[in-house]
Amino acid sequence: MSSSSASSGVIQNRGFPVKCWCGDDVTIFTSKSVDNPGRPFFRCETKRDPKTWTNKRDSHLFKWVEDAVYEEVEDVLPKFVIIANELNKAKSEANELNVMIHELKEEAMLSKQEICKWKVCLKICFLWLCLISIFILYMMLGKAKRNEFGVA
Numbered sequence: 001m002s003s004s005s006a007s008s009g010v011i012q013n014r015g016f017p018v019k020c021w022c023g024d025d026v027t028i029f030t031s032k033s034v035d036n037p038g039r040p041f042f043r044c045e046t047k048r049d050p051k052t053w054t055n056k057r058d059s060h061l062f063k064w065v066e067d068a069v070y071e072e073v074e075d076v077l078p079k080f081v082i083i084a085n086e087l088n089k090a091k092s093e094a095n096e097l098n099v100m101i102h103e104l105k106e107e108a109m110l111s112k113q114e115i116c117k118w119k120v121c122l123k124i125c126f127l128w129l130c131l132i133s134i135f136i137l138y139m140m141l142g143k144a145k146r147n148e149f150g151v152a
Helices: 065-148
Strands: 026-030 040-044 062-064
Touching (some): 040 065
Antiparallel strands (some): 040 062
């Protein structure tokens, strides 16, 4: 996860270096100095020979590996915070959606119960309508038969 971009030609100072300021590749070397024995560092490949390392500011890259690691971690931490916030936001939204789903299921169950009640009510009304129709028909037929026989 290097902060330097070799493809765009822009070389930044942060993170793991890929290219030197001169454009050549960078390699990891191990220090053999008395002050920093065994300490790894990045150095331009054109400066492979330690005898030419007279000046750290010789316009070729020199960077301690732990500095590069620290910069990478520094650059990534804010991204982790953003990701953690987005994750918390997504969890919160998921919880809200689960609550809404639960509420909608309850509403659907209540609606089904209401529909069943209305079906029963409709059947009862239809039964009463049939009974009243039969009663009216019976009354009309009974009156018609009485009129046939001359009964007033």
